[in-house]
Amino acid sequence: MLTKRFARKQLSIAVAIATAGIITPVMAQDFASDDSELFAPTALEEVVVVGRLQSVAASLTDERLELPYAADFLGFEAISRAGDSTIGAALRRVTGVTLVDNKFIYIRGLGERYSNVTVNGAAVPSPDLARSVIPLDLFPASIVESLKVQKSWGPELPANFGGGAIDIRTRSVPNGPIASVSIGTGFNTESDNGLTYPDGGSGAMPVALQNAIGRYKGDLSKSNIFDIENNAGNTVTRDEADQIQRGLITSLNRDVAIKRGGLDRDRDIKVDLGNAWDVSDDVVLGASISGAYDDEYRNKDQVKRSVGNPDVVNSKTERTAYEERTTLAVVLGAEYTQDHTVQLSHYIIQNDVDEARIATSFTVNNSAERPDLDYSTRLEERELELTQLSGTHRLGDFAPISELEMLSFDWFYSDATATTDIPNAASFSGSLDKTTNPETAFIAQSNTAGQFEFLSLEDTVESWGGRAELPIDIDGRELIVSGGWWNSEKVREYYGYTANIGARSTQGTPQTVFTDERINDLNNFFDLSMGSGFGNESYVAAQKIAAVYGSLDFRISEEWRITTGARWEEYQQAVLPVNLLDFTGVFNQGVIDQLNDPDQSFALQEDDIYSSFALTYSGLDLFAAEEFQVRFSVSETIVRPDLRELADVAYIDPELNVRVFGNPDLQSTQVRNYDLRGEFYYEGGDNFTVSLFYKDLTLPIEQVEGAGSDDDTVLRYLNGDSGEVYGLEFEGLKTLPAGLFLSSNVTISDSEITISNNNEVTNTDRRLTGHSKYVVNASLGYDSPDERHSASVLYNISSERIFFAGIAGNDDAFEQPFASMDVIYNYYPTETLSLKLKVSNLLDSKREFEQKGSSGQNVTILEQEVGTSFGLSFSWKY
Structure with missing residues (x-):
């Protein structure tokens, strides 16, 4: 679809620049053939799966107790029986975690930039065009064995750590025959009728x-x-x-005859098959294959208002998105004498979103009788293909001396590619004459009366590494010595073209004005040009990370445990803007020439040592608890800007329809983490946890408002001087009479950032962007004594958080609290059959953003409908 000859040349330059030859091109050329990306090798912990929701909620506490660092867990059965269809939805119930737009996770009030997501410990590329982390709605819950959210850092994790690290641990091979089928349907109260356009209305660049x-x-x-x-x-x-x-x-494909009409119901189907075979007394082989498909229509109507003049400058957008997800997972495994296992996993996850919009907007340049009228369609095709090969080994009988029998070694290889294609995003600008009956539509007189965007993103990650662990007995006290290494490389290509059709003011809609007959008539004015008008649309980038780490975990006594470790990490990166329309070579050669400038900001190389220390005290009979632990940990980490945030390009955030500019001058954020946590466990699975945390940030990265037109929100990034986050977390599980139990958590926190290097920012001392002062997640569950019925009521809310920092006298823009209540009911008529009913967003909350202007008026600058969703599914399980 896109011109690749020049892209390949630029890509090899970017890969070379991102290595040891950042300033010395001759040295860089030797590296151009090497690849890899970020991975933290972490041993898969065993997850005990039991039938009842209450037991499931308590089943992962043993694993949490054994870890030297604070972490929270969710198991497969808890996720499945609570009705969570995606990983993002499941994580809403973890302490201090909030979900934004059903995709992105905020941990301890810090935005998605401060969290990192791995799959079985491996870094995974993101197919999202507008976020720095992978969208968690991409992963279906059906492939998950457990979720681990680690909130205090240890050296086995990537040094890029802020709020926390999420590890998605996929299902392993079964230990016996399995077979299951699930089918479901549903609908949304705001999505009975909506916008559609003809199939094939979007097509690849001709x-x-x-x-x-x-x-x-x-x-x-x-x-x-x-x-x-x-x-x-x-x-x-x-x-x-x-x-x-x-x-x-x-x-160009101009068949975008948007029409209003009824929308289809939701559909989903899941199939899971697998088995294990005893080849001999020592060898077991296993395999599984699973697939899932679902689709849905959702209206996401928006109202926007200008903070400076909301009564005059505002818009209303009718917006319908059709989303389709397909997942295929294949897992093969072998085990020898329970001391050696090897597993090969392959996943293909596809997520397509087809969207139609009609926006009516009013500005200072038009009247209430003749508003602007814009039409747009957009198809976004996302795919993640992931292959992982891993093994775990214990020397056992092969050990030359008895002291090495417990020596274990884990290794991995991971290869992943994420792609996003927008084969055609078409938009047409016009106006509407409301004085006529019926109202008359016009196409605008403009050089960009019609626009066609063609975007392509490919993100590849290759990584490998290993980890060894040896328990040593020292006079009855256990010392665990561990260490490992990993290397990774990431290569990204992001290319974009925009074709513009110029036209004269003409009565009609896109499908009546931009016809072949009218265009081929030379008496009608039409023109064609290339370029978005917002600067570069394309970039190429590369990133290389190499690390070695080690730790000592020493149980001084039955009660006391000390864990300390360090990680050396070398980080190399280059982000080069590309002008695909520069056939003179002036722009692109200028970028390459600037790399020799000592003050260049395209490439960097750095290395550092990151350390951690944890002290744990375990005991009995404190506050009537059968068992308790108190942990203290401190660590030093870093949060680096994403490649997308560093690219000197402009792009559209498709969810909120705002334009975002990267900043090549962004610097990394240094983070010092402190964590104090007490965990109390009671008879019957009841437990209670309280945590104190503090984070000190140097040069925190913030998203602020940029210069734009009255009706167009523009965002950009900058570094603050310093910041801090501190808070208190409570979490508990309590058994109630009559089969009821309550699981809930509350996070209360605050933050502060200081910015003195930017004269435009209105508030130089304020909270961090994305930070919520409180987060509440609560679940009231029920399990019937005969285990045929279970139900849950889930409630989630977080306080307002800064969406972007205001400038030029305008206050900061705040996303308002979104109170979400879901109800799930499960019925199990037999051991193999089940019926599930789920109601989501029962309170019919909607997303709202408010900002106070320089005049002191508080304005709802953006509101978006969400609606209440109903789902019904039927499952059979062998």
């Missing part, structure tokens, strides 16, 4: 346009076509040059 970009050097104007053709010896007239351009316009 071959004719691809060829023309190269032939006419990115300039598709009629005069340049005339000059190029005649200079090449092809005699053409002005009209013939015009007709060549018209042919390029008609090659």
Whole structure:
């Protein structure tokens, strides 16, 4: 779809720059063939799966007790029986965790930038165009064995750690025959009727346009076509040059006849098959295959208002998104004498979103009787393909001396590719005459009356490493010595083209104005140009990380335990903007030349040692608890800006339809973490946990408002001087009479950031962007004595948080609290059959953003409908 010849050249440059030759190109060339990416090798802990929700809620406490660092867990059965279809939805119930837009996780009030997500310890590339972490709605809950959320850092984790680290641990091979099928349907109260457009309304960039970009050097104007053709010896007239351009316009897919109508119900189906075979007394083989498909229509209507003049400058957008998800998972495994296991896992996850919008907007340049009217369609195709090979080994009988019998070794290899394609995002600008009956639509007189965007992202990650662990007995006290290494490399290509159709003001809609007949008539004015008007749309980048680490875990006595460790990590990165329309080579060569400047900001190389220390005290009979632990930990970590945030390009955040600019001058945030946690466990599975935490941030990265038009929100990134986050967490599980139990957690915290290096920011001392002062997650559950019925009521809410920092006298913009209540009921008529009913967002909350302008008026600058969703599914399990 896109011109790759130049891209490959730029990519090899980026890979080279991101290695030891950051400033020395000659040295860099030796590296251009090497690949890899971030992975923290962590042994898979065993997860005990039991039937009842109450037992499941308590089943992972043993694992939490054994870890030297504070962590929270969710098991597969708890996720499944609570009705969570995606990992993002499941994580809402973890202490101090909030879910934004059903995709992105905030931990301890810190935005998604401060969390990192791994799959079985491996870093995974993100197919999301507008976020620094992988969207967690991409992963279906059906492939998950357990979720681990670690909130205090240890050296086995990547040094890029702020709020916490999430590890998605996928299901391993079964230990016996399994077979299950689930089918379901549902609907949303806000999505009975909506917008659709014809199938195939979006298509890849036409071959004719691809060829023309190269032939006419990115300039598709009629005069340049005339000059190029005649200079090449092809005699053409002005009209013939015009007709060549018209042919390029008609090659674009303009079939975007958006219409209103009824929407289909939700659908989903899941299939899971597997078995294990005893080949001999010592060898067991296992395999499983699972697949899932679901689709849904959702209306996400929005109202926007300008903070400066909300009564005059505002817009209403009708918006319908059709989302389709497909998952395929294949797992093969072998075990020898329970001391050696090898597993191969392969996952293909696809997520497509097809969206139609009609926006009516009012500005200071139009009247209430003639508002602007914009039409747009957008197809986004995301895919993650992940292959992992891993093994765990214990020397056992192979040990040359008895002291090494318990020596264990884990290793891994992971290869992942995430792609996002927007084969055609079409938009048309016009106006609406409300004085006529019926109302009359017009296409605007503009050089960008029609726009067609073609975007492509490919993110590849390759990583490998290993970890060894040896328990040593010292006079009856246990010392565990462990250490490991990993290497990783990430390569990203992000390419974008924008084709613009210029037109004169014409009565009609896109499907009546931009017809082949009208375009081919030279008496009608149409023009074609390339470029978004917002600067570069493309970049290439590379990132290399190499690390070694080690730790000592010493049980001084039955009660006391000390854990200390360190990680050396070398980090190399380059992000190079690319102008795909620069056929003179001036821009791209200028970027390369700037790399020799000592003050260049395209590439960096750094290495450092990150350390941690944890002290644990375990005992009995404190506060009537059967067992309790008190942990203290301190660590030093770093939060690096994402490649997307460093790229000197502009892009659209499709969810909120705001434009975002990267900043190549961003610097990494240094973080010092302190954590004090007490855990109390009672008879029957009841437990209570209280935690104190404090984080000291140097150069925190913030998202602030940028200069834009009255009706267009623009965001950018900058570093603050310093910041801090501190708070208190409570978590507990309590058994109640009549089969009821209550599981809940509350986080109360505060934060502060100081910014003195930017004169435009209104509030130089305030809370961190994305921070919530409180987070509440509560679940009231019921298990019937005969185990045929279970039910849960889930409630989640967090306080308002800063969406972006205001400038020029405008206050900060706050996302308002979103109170979510879900109800789930499960019925098990037999041991193999089950029926599940789920109601989501029972309170019918919606997303709202408020900002106070320089005049002191508080304005709801954005509100978006969500609706209440109902789902019904039927399952059979062998």
